[in-house]
Amino acid sequence: MRYVYTPSDEVCTRSIILEIENGIIRSVQFVGGCPGNTQGVAGLAKGMKVEDVIGRLQHVPCGGRSTSCPAELAKALEQALSEENDSAKDTAEKHTGD
Template sequence: MKISYKPKGVCSRMIHAEVEDGIVKSVEFIGGCSGNTQGVSRLAEGRPVEEVVKLLGGIRCGMKATSCPDQLALALEQARE
């Protein structure tokens, strides 16, 4: 399943992900801090969706109520529904 998600409250403008049999196969952030989003993408790939959501959900960026990793968790949760 391919996911395209427009994040809210962060620097990245779009998140593209692919999930197959409950495993995150790929993640691409458009915009945001390149090094951080590449790192989050590589760490998420190959992991079960539930694990990624548990690890990344609720992470905040500075004073913001969310972050790019948190937005990825929200995108994956939304796709599960």
Template sequence: MTYSFIPSGVCSRMINIELDENGVIEKVQFIGGCNGNTSGISQLVKGMQAEDVISRLKDIDCNGKGTSCPAQLAIALEQALEEI
């Protein structure tokens, strides 16, 4: 399943996620944002259960913004899991 999410409060403009039927992350692609960081996050979460990634990333803050690209990924994963 492919899911696209428009993040809020961060530099990234879009997050594209591919999950298998068991909620395992097959691919994450950030559009915009800090390329090195978002590429690194994408590689680190590949093959992980979405629930595990959500629990690790959901409260990360970027420079007092109240959110971050990793936190937005957690929100996107929560929404994507609702559609499986």
């Protein structure tokens, strides 16, 4: 599943592009932001379970801000999971006739 997320205006990253397959992160691309940080986070997240990355990054701050590029990645992953679950639920309902 490919997912594009627009993060909070509090961070330098303008968008986060995700590829998730069977609950595993296949790729992460940050558009904007600090290249060293975002490339490092993207590289570390690749191959990990979505839930593990969310748990590790969801509360990472950046300076005095209430969020950060890593925390925004966690939010993007949460939304992607939610959409994936909704899609699976809709598909199951179509097959069962509910």
